[in-house]
Amino acid sequence: MLSAGLVGRRIVLRYRRADGKLPPLSDVVGELASLTPTTAIVAGPNGLTTVDRAAIVAVRAVAPHRRQILELERIARRGWRAAEVVDLDGWLLHADHGWTGRANSVLPLVTPRRPLAELLAAAGRFYAERGLPVWVQLPLPARGLLDAELAGRCWSVQRPAVLLSAPISGSAEAWGGDEGVRLDPVASDAWLQGYHYRGGPLPEHAVRLLGRHDRVRFASLSRDGSVVGVARGAVDEAWLGVTAVEVAPAHRRSGVASTLMRALADWGRGQGASQCYLQVDADNSAALAFYQRLGFSAHHRYHYRAAPAES
Template identity: 75%
Template sequence: MLSARLVGRRVVLRYRRSDGVLPPLSDVVGELASLTETTAILTGPDGPVTVDRAAIVAARAVAPHRREILELQRIARRGWRAAEVAELDGWLLSADQGWTGRANSVLPLATPHRPLPVLLAEAGRFYAERGLPLQVLLPLPARGLLDADLAGRCWTLQRPTVMLTRPIGEPADPPPGREPVTLEEAPSAAWLDGYHYRGGRLPEYAVRLLTRHDQVRFASVRSAGSVAGIARGAVDEGWLGVTAVEVAPEQRRSGVGRALMAALLGWGRRCGADRCYLQVDADNPAALAFYQRLGFTEHHRYHYRLAPGES
């Protein structure tokens, strides 16, 4: 039945219509934006819909529509802006010296009109000219057919990832007893020292990617004079994207992560964002459990396919 755990998820509600109206039952589908003792409010393509909670006879979560999955991926690309972006028959090609898959891969937003081999050859030339491998980010199930086609062509599956979302609402208070979170428009030297993407120190072009945004904040927490944790937030089209979250090993499970998220959610809300997304490696159960405790739910999954012969 309907519960607060479904807030922020796409649901279908079956409810009783007014007496005398036929048919007596009807369904409505949308994102459950809020739930009170008396009403459920859903948002959909035609705007908000309010349903009397007493009239609801059944409720269940449903997978996001293919259009919603692709739209969220488009917005996530806006939150992580590569130095070079090109459009190829509905595909978005991003390149930024190889730092992160998101900034150096094809995002197939639209169904192309040209044959797939022609598109792959042209995309391959784009990346080869920049000394980069050809890889495609595949949101599922929205691009399941393309994924199957590439798998049949011996493209290698890489980096399964979970896209999590939640409504912002009223951000939770930061945990007590912690030093305050600092929010800065540019990453400080200490912030950069605290970020070790895949174990290495950030090159200068990576710093430029992180700061290539007009509405971004870099959050950090200090403890005993050193950086205990960092995160980055960027706002695009009503969404807050949280990336680059890292907590020092000795500070984990001490409230640093919750403090960072509370600060960024509050900042995003002040900037007009009402929803938040973040991406987590599918093989990181501890991180997935942490964000689920903060109210995030799985929106969809994606992975990359790497062209044969690339590395």
């Protein structure tokens, strides 16, 4: 009912109050801050509530608040730093030679006061100057209204994805063994040869993007002298972001990915991270099932909207 996998997630917890108090049951809503064998501590709007685990009647995870969704998307962009970032009244315009949607799209963190048409026109000029299409990332349901507005303007959906999260403490111990993983602050040639974004080789601006971070590690696992798996980890605030996970086809389902995850989690914990996030394409059922087995759960979904082609 109540497990370590819920630490860091937003929950509703129902518990029995002390003898004689009315009503006999009470609810607390907030983030499960910590869990011990005897108590659960929930961080809610009125501060911390400590509940005796023996008094807990029911618990369920609830969707993150809109603010939490947007905050995690802000942090995720910090972990994947585009060469250019321009603030347009709270809309962050990212551009980096068109490599990846995250580094070449608008992230609407706030609801600006300017009319939508004016904002879209300004974003259009920004991307046109760089020879890029206009894409807007829409974390859902936090940006559901904007999504509907763009749908009404015939903007098309691109690359639906799921952002997954998990606490590091209490989960990472089950992520893999202690097989030797190399962690480098700079991507080596062997690491780069092991990573193929959407099947293609990496251009120089992609290599620069991957390394554009002050707390980053490139994890690689070798067997018989050859790199069989790679991953990248970056820490921002209390979050470890894992990206660029790839395992050589002949070594899949042999523990490579979980071993890489464990090594990055151990490093991230040493950097002060308590939570881990990663993004998975919504139609990648194998990856979603794998990360679910590691204790990850869906924090929220998102997709991009692309501006319609000019007629």
